[in-house]
Amino acid sequence: QLQLQESGPGLVKSSETLSLTCSVSGGSISSSRYYWGWLRLPPGRALEWIGNIFYRGTAYYNPSLKSRVTISVDTSKDQFSLRLTSVTAADTAIYYCARRDYYDITFDPWGPGTLVTVSS
């Protein structure tokens, strides 16, 4: 059974860079059937898609975040990572990683999520 787990600092200072890693277990990240994605849920606001990456490194980002986001993949460790630069309080959210079907954009399964708070 495939499982995903987010990890990284729970507190980031304003204007600095948020970095998170998603570890995949119970399966390989090197599959041509799937993308690997990041989404977030800010407190009191709606779920937001951040971006996804294919195991060969091709990445797609939400246009509203594209200038600040980088998603990378490490197939040797079955991990993929998120970097978000110049964070503000608006980036405070629960961050989720998930597997995305290559064709129908379905996200399943998801990690449990990790809360990242941006402090001033």
Added chain:
Amino acid sequence: QSALTQPPSASGSPGQSVTISCTGTSSDIGSYNYVSWYRLHPGKAPQLMIFDVNKRPSGVPDRFSGSKSGNTASLTVSGLQAEDEGDYYCSSSAGSNDVLLGGGTKLTVL
């Protein structure tokens, strides 16, 4: 502002049915049968409830069903149970690599 429009809340009594709508455009929901629904519970991993408009993943009760008409997709929960409470989000493809999401609907079982 979310790309897809959902009502902020929905409710029903145990045993009743409730339907949550998700409205997009002819460029997304209206053009592709790639609509998914997710349930978010605080402290838990989000769960896929419906994919490809009306398909249920294994483990999701058949009380959950999905449909689409024109630019609007719908999630119906029949025989409401207390455990069905949560925030429900719809998602659709727009033919590009972007993922469109709704604003979420809070389902309350009265």
